[in-house]
Amino acid sequence: MTARTRARPVSPYDGAAMLAGRAAGSLSRLLRRGAGGTLPGRVALALRPQLIGTLSADRRLVLVSGTNGKSTTTRLLTVALSLVGPVVSNADGANLLSGLAAALMADAGGTGTAVLEVDELVLPAALRTMRPAVVVLLNLSRDQLDRVEEVHSHVGRWARALRESPDVHVVANADDPLVVAAVWEGRRSEVGVTWVAAGAPWRADAVLCPRCGDAWSLQGDAWACADCGLTRPDPSWQLGSGGELIDPTGASRPLGLALPGRASAANAVMAAAAADLLGVPVVEAIRSFSGIRDVDGRYLRVDVDGRDVRLLLAKNPAGWLEVLAQLTSDTGGILLGLNARTADGTDPSWLWDVPFEQLRGRRVAVFGDRSLDMSVRLHYAEVAHDVVPDVGSGLAALAGMPVNVAANYTAFVTARAALRAAAA
């Protein structure tokens, strides 16, 4: 898999579409209507839908998808692949087709590598139009059920898209039954698949076999469906029980990440497996990972008036499960943020799928548009807490101690701005 060297000339139609898109983006920025990030892509794709295929045609392209960990894995992979050549990425997290187009347009005519995170619902369209070299499949779990009715519908959509893209190499999480079902159905062979045992602590969406719907008992690491034969594949890469990376030779290496938590280590092993496939040796990949201290505010660590404050993102029950593990392994105060805007999913019922009981006895405060929903959840979990109007008041309520701030997407964005301002 070597990068092609010569760029195809940009057609006049593609050029015109990109020009219009960029003009719209500049105008938007000039008028201060939003960040203008995805607008160029949106306008250009509306004028020229095939543009996204053209823009990616002369590149070595890697797509990263799944419910959780897309941005972090994309960042890790970008840093590792940058060791061997130029890399473009949608580091702003705009992961719909418009965002992918915008990221590629920013370097139109380029022939280097592109590492793009892709929304799990958009992945089939991206696979069809962009012909990537590698796709990294992290995990699937319930998320935004007001918008995406059923998580299991992803399995069928991913499987169909993989069947129609036989040339793309798949790097997939062997521990997530939903991901495994999609890859099995999409490939029906192990050729062109690299299995990574990256773990999958959240299992509530795999209580029935995701392939045949049979009632199975999902226990331990080596699961199998007695009815249809879906079996946890033998992984070539693994996240070890002590948080270390185990490579295909069986060699064990400490990851030494600055990013905290089990999920970060899992993302790093997925990224290392993909990087290896694209020519970056594992030792060099790991070394490059250790320089990443935060991912667009995820895991951001700031000093606020002498206090250590860390920011965590958790958008859905599977994500919260990982974040709770981190909160309970750490000391200090906990500030939880909850919104239910369109980007978050407008129904926060999923809070009840998360074992917040684990926070009993800790100092906790809650903020956000839907702080009262979180407050009721904590009330029934018998976790004493304060309801505060904003991040600043939350830090004040948790005076004299280090604080972990954990919030869902739009509340996280608010907290990120507040913490950056407070630290400045």
Add this chain to the structure above:
Amino acid sequence: MTSLTIVSVYPEVLGTYGDSGNVRVLERRLAWRGISSTVLDVPLGAALPLQADLYVLGGSEDEIQHRALLALRESGLQSAVGNGAHVFAVCAGLQLLGNSMRRGDGSQVEGLGLLDAVTERLGRRVVGEVEARFVDAALPTLTGFANHGAGTELGPRARPLAVTTSGLGNGGQPRGPEGVVQGSVVATYLHGPVLARNPAFADWLLGRVVGRELRPLPSGPPEALHAALVGNR
């Protein structure tokens, strides 16, 4: 009074929308009044105990709902209800208690017949906030989040639990019936979970099971959430 038994029916499959929270709410509101209760989580494939006081069913995806229905047909739940047990069901749980329901693939299947209700697919999925006025119970506004692709029409033996004042009812209609009451069975389409959002409704339900009105609990976060959601602070 001796201890109450609450059965959470197949919570690992009938719990897609956090509906397991309803059981938690019921159990805590009893405990805070000094009434002891035992919660039994009964997974799909296990035998349903038939001497319980209350059976709670939540929402689910279409395929899993069908499996739960097949298991419930053999479970003896109908005879338990015939012997006076109470049922509280949400969304997919409501649908499978009716006379019949239409699956996503278009096939019609017979329900448990505990509710005089028929469920058909809707042209468009109902998704969004709902407020409703209770029909028979003297309770404050019902609030919840609806998310369903099938709609339910009630027959003459069933009563609506409430009538929507904003958002859509059982059949996807504005100002339509929301939920069902028939004998000892109470059901609603609303998530939230609905008993977390509506503490007075939770207490009303518990009062029916216990057989007397329960003493009020001090006002706290659940009342604050309800007030904020229905906008009558």
